[in-house]
Amino acid sequence: MFSLLVLNGPNLNLLGTREPEVYGYETLDDIVTHLSKVAEEVGSTITHRQSNHEGELIDAIHAARGVHDGIIINPGAFTHYCYALRDAITAVNLPTIEVHLSNVHAREAFRHHSVIAPVALGQITGLGSSGYEWALRALVRHLQKKR
Ligand code: DQA
Secondary structure (H helix, E strand, O other): OOEEEEEEOOOHHHOOOOOHHHHOOOOHHHHHHHHHHHHHHOOOEEEEEEOOOHHHHHHHHHHOOOOOOEEEEEOHHHHHOOHHHHHHHHHHOOOEEEEEOOOHHHOOHHHOOOOOHHHOOEEEEOOOOHHHHHHHHHHHHHHHHHO
C-alpha cells in the first residue's frame, strides 16, 4: 500500500472550462475521482492538492516527507521557470512524475522547456487526463521494485 501525493498547480482548478480544446472537458474533480479509483485498484491511496500559489505547492512537497511515498505533479506554468519548486522536489527526494495534459512540445516555445523534468523520475505529456493514470501506475510499479 503506497500513499501518493497528487499536486496540481496554477489554473488547473479551472479544468473543464479552461481552453477545453487544449485541456479537455473533464474537471479536476472528475480526474481526481478517477485517479482515486485507480489507486484503490492497485492497493494505494492518493491525497490531492491544487494551488495557484508557488509557496503552497512547495509547503505541500515539504510536508510529504515521511508521509507519502511518491508525488505526481502537474506544475502548470511553473513547470517552465519555477526553480524553487524543482529544488523542493530535489530536497525531499521522493520519486516524482511530472504530468501535462497537453503536449507541451507541440505548443509555444516557452512550454518546451521544463525545469522540473531533470529532477523527476519521468514526464508524461500530451495524453490528456489519462496521463495522470499512467503516472500513478508507473509510480506504483517503481515503488514496488524498490521494496
Ligand atoms: C500544462 C501545460 C503548461 O504549459 C500550462 O501552463 C498549464 C497546463 C498541461 O497540463 O498541459 O497550465 O501543465
